[in-house]
Amino acid sequence: MEVIGIKLQKAVLSMMSIVWMLGMSSCEDRLDTPRPSTGGGKTVEVSLCVGIADEVDAGSLEAGPPTTKVIGSGGKAGFDVQLVPASRTKAGGDDALATVKPDKLYGLEVWQYDTNGNFKSGKGLSIGDVEIGSSFTVTLDALTDCQLVIIARGKKNSTYTVGSLSGKSLSEVQGTTATASAIEGITASAYETDKSVINAMPYILHLPKVKVVNDGGAYKIQSPDGTDIRILLRRLATRLTLDWKNFPQKTGYELEQVLLQSIPVEYKLLRPENTDTYPSLLDQYATIQVENVSDEGRYSCWIPSLVRGESTAATSDYYRTKANAPKGSAYATFISRFVTGGGGDSQKKLKYRVYLGGSVSKEFNLLDNTNYIYNVTMSHTKLPVDDRRVTIIDPIPASSNNDNLVPTANCFMVVPGGAFCFNPYKYTVNGVTVDNTVMQGTDWCDVSAETISTPIKSVKVLWQTLEDGDLGDPVLGVVNSSEDHTNIVELRNGSSLTDARIYCRVAPNTSGGSGVIAAYDDENGTGNILWSWHVWVTDYAPSAIGTETVLEKNKRKFVLTNGTTTTRPLMDRSLGAYEGYVQVPGTTLEMSRVGGFYYQHGRKDPLPGAYTSEQLPNKYTFTLNAVTPPKNCLNRYLPDGFNWLIPEMKSRTSLRNAYKNPQFQIAGASGQGWCSDAAQPAWGSTKTVHDPCPAGWRVPSKAELEPLTALNTSIPSSAVKEGGLLLRYDADQSHLTYIRFTGYPPMPTQLNDVGFSGYMGTFDRSGGSRQVFTVSRGGGIIESQAGICFTAKQVYDAHSIRCIQERTD
Known part of the structure; x- marks a missing residue:
């Protein structure tokens, strides 16, 4: 008898008997991609018994967990990352949710599809809530080539975590999602008080190539080679656990932040056939920020599965770096801050990146029905300068070694890692520097006889994009703190019309994107925005x-x-x-x-x-x-690089109020536009101060x-x-x-x-x-x-x- 859904070896990924869960595809990858029709088949009754597969312990797979020792004094490990089996986790640190199962199959459904992924009406059954392992009968067509989807939809109180799949084609099932809040509400604390919370977890199995045949007078489901199939459903979600320990007495840095990044948002039911990567790189992704971080801790959570394949360049954990990881791979970030001798605040930080997934260094998959447990140790006694997984952050002011004075425009083009400075009170038209007369006006900076009544007093990052939609690093960089943005943007001589400078330096090693920096009329980014500028991070340089x-x-x-x-x-x-x-x-x-x-x-x-x-x-x-x-949107992120900017629609307003809110769209009135002023802002053949293009362009x-x-x-x-x-x-x-x-x-x-x-x-x-x-x-x-x-x-x-x-x- 062939057992479906038990083992998760590397070879399973290519088996035709299963399509793993949670995918997204382009049209070419649809599950109902046409195949030669097998014709009809007579309607028969088939007896089924459905169980639940045991979870896979990724750390116990045959390849075994690689251990990487990073440069440190005395040859000891300085930054150690291990994928470990559950048997090697810390005493008292067992995660009950990693192996617990529901008490029933809630919302059980069985549906039949032809080889083209078309739903076969009347073939299958919405059974309801049944005991695990109980037998029941469903009506199917006797076909030598068909597909089946069996799902226990999960249930909390009276609400199912997944809606009914009745009548949906396989491509529609592929786009169907489970309610994320229902799955992520299955927490350890909730389980302690109510063991039934696990019942909300969906379990699913897709059999893409089976036959319904008469075997000794009874109809059965068999694999193409004639082997009887035992149906064991797989847990929809991946279980991830991080165990970490930082030794500040050795490293000189205290851990202050732990993030899980590039995590898919949606729990999709089915992955596309013949696809090496899913979800799509254009799907929804988010950052999970762990709360109450200390130098030693543990964090467990549910996440959607993610397949990114392998990288031959990642020959050991030491080489599981951004440069070598497949695009869109999930990772954990550990950020520690330098411990100053006097106990004061320091901007020196270490950022450790741990790519997740796989039981060998070249693999970057986080699979459904699988538990991943990582032990992370930071114990180096010297700065890990040669470890590419560690970024040493010793920020310098944006003005440092930055004498790249450029013409002022509302958009600046700069290469990744580049720096520039400009006079914010000026503007460039046809190669000639002129006054920004709007910004110097009465309701703005109120300049009279070279005296600025309301000068620029501070500058900050307003928003920025990531490299690839909701994936990748922030393209301007991560600011020192919510109050201190001087590593990216800095003001000097804000009270001087001629000598004022805003300095900007953007993060290196990104693939580009955009951000906006803003000047304020009060200290530390408070008060009103006087003006703002678009920073276009790009290698494009016409x-x-x-x-x-x-x-x-x-x-x-x-x-x-x-x-x-x-x-x-x-x-x-x-x-x-x-x-x-x-x-x-x-x-x-x-x-x-x-x-x-x-x-x-x-x-x-x-x-x-x-x-x-x-x-x-x-x-x-x-x-x-x-x-x-x-x-489906190009989202903008805040200066910390992981919280996002929520857009708003502001009412039709004056130019001054619009420029106080450069991050928001302004509503208009038909035939009147978005600006309520009598004199309307304009663009023209002679570049105006409102033109959004870089210097030399309009x-x-x-x-x-x-x-x-x-x-x-x-x-x-x-x-x-x-x-x-x-x-x-x-x-x-x-x-x-x-x-x-x-x-x-x-x-x-x-x-x-x-x-x-x-x-x-x-x-x-x-x-x-x-x-x-x-x-x-x-x-x-x-x-x-x-x-x-x-x-x-x-x-x-x-x-x-x-x-x-x-x-x-």
């Missing part, structure tokens, strides 16, 4: 002068040419985008990285939009909560983008699959630039036409409407017809922008 198209990657820019009409060069990507492409991106992750930010007309402040691999409805709405960032005009409508007259049929289209920009048909169907956010909880339409804003405005270059495949809630044209949009709508050169020399 020259802001010249008249020619440049095709070198990271310097690309395009001259739009149609006949005798020629424009100044245009950037190859949207303002704030991670990437720009001259071919259709190969993956949905790459497609999402071209979106950039969105800008309300006449306003300098970047607003986030979509970041997704899913085909969203043309009107996608969602809710916000303080704990979990929303799915928002283009409608006329400057018109060659795109002349050269591109139709939407290809491939645009739906490609998430956008390639646009010609001159007579050479090989000269192409990719534009993504990014849609736009009419409010912080809604995205319109993502996957249907893409936009490039212009500075042209007439009354309450603006001109926007638009590409649409049709079917949108706003763009119902396919086409490439200019459309009139409300001034308060926010759209993507591609910047054009201010001048040619």
Whole structure:
């Protein structure tokens, strides 16, 4: 008899008899991908007995846990990480929840599917709450090739953790999630007082290739080779335990923070077939912050399973580093602070990163129905300077060795690890430094005769993105503390119009992103924001002068040419985008990285939009909560790098109040825009102080983008699959630039036409409407017809922008 769901050896991942849980896929990976039909089969009664598989102890797998000893005095281990079996955990530290099982199979369902993943109506049964191991009869079709899903949906009081799967195709089941709060509510303290809390845990099994056959007069479920199958359901969640001990008398540092990072948010029921990594890198992820951290402790929790595969570069635990780990791998971060002799506060820190998953160093999977227990010890007597898993944080002020004075604009482009400084009271137009007369105005800094009545008194990081949506490191960096941001942004001579400097230094070793820094009229980031600036962290560095198209990657820019009409060069990507492409991106992750930010007309402040691999409805709405960032959005994070900024919609207001709140979208009134002032902020052919582009660049005009409508007259049929289209920009048909169907956010909880339409804003405005270059495949809630044209949009709508050169020399 073949036992399904018992062992979890490495080979199991490739077995055809099971598809492990909790996945996400692109269209190509759908569970109901068409296969040759096996035809119908007569309806028969099949007797089943369903049990629950024993949990797998990852530390007891055959490969055994590797131990890594890091450089320390006397040859002793300085930073030791071990995946250990439960038998080696600390005395009295047993985790009862790791092995406890429910007292029944709650909400048991059995459903049959054909080889294409189609639900077979009337074949299967919603059985209800039954005893574990009891027998029952279900109606199935006798088929030589079919699929089954058996699930105990979990139950708390009268509510099931997973809704019924009746009538759902396998691809719909694949997108179905369990209620995370129900699973994560199964805590040790809750279990101590009420043993029934474990009943909320779902258990599931997918059999992707079985047959229902007559064997000796009785119908049975067998594997393709004719072996009888015993059905044992697997726990949906992964159990993770961290045991740690820091020796401050040796290390000289006291542990103050423990984080679990890149943790999936959703407990999906099924992973896609033939997929080496899940959930999608564009899925929801969050950081878990452990409370009440001391130098010795333990933390256990439930998390969704995660598969990232293997890295051959991780030849030992010593090489389980960011550089070697597959993108999206989960990890634990331990942060300790230097113990000063006088007991004072110190900004010196050590950050230890422990990648999770696998029983061998090259594996980075955290699998369902599996328990992972890590022992982490920090006992080095010297700084672990050669250990790439440890970051030594000895922050220096952003002004230190930073004399890179750059022209002032509302956006600064800087490479990862780069530094720059600028005069916040100035602005650059056509290469000439001028006064920021708006900021120096009466309601702002109130400058008169070179005297600043309300000077800048402090600067801080307002928000920042991570490297890949909700994955990766914060691109500006982690500030010293909530009060002290001087390692990233620092003010000098704030009371001087000529000598004032804001210094900025961004984190090294990231793949880029964005952030916003802000200047305040009071100390320590208090009071009102006087102005703010977008910091675009990118390797993209196009020259802001010249008249020619440049095709070198990271310097690309395009001259739009149609006949005798020629424009100044245009950037190859949207303002704030991670990437720009001259071919259709190969993956949905790459497609999402071209979106950039969105800008309300006449306003300098970047607003986030979509970041997704899913085909969203043309009107996608969602809710916000303080704990979990929303799915399918490019989320912004606070200066600590893991708490997220909750967006808001502010009422139509004055320019001054809008610029006090650069992180928020401003509502508008039809035909009137978002600004209530009589004099409306504008963009123009002469760069204005409200222009969001970097120095040397500005928002283009409608006329400057018109060659795109002349050269591109139709939407290809491939645009739906490609998430956008390639646009010609001159007579050479090989000269192409990719534009993504990014849609736009009419409010912080809604995205319109993502996957249907893409936009490039212009500075042209007439009354309450603006001109926007638009590409649409049709079917949108706003763009119902396919086409490439200019459309009139409300001034308060926010759209993507591609910047054009201010001048040619």
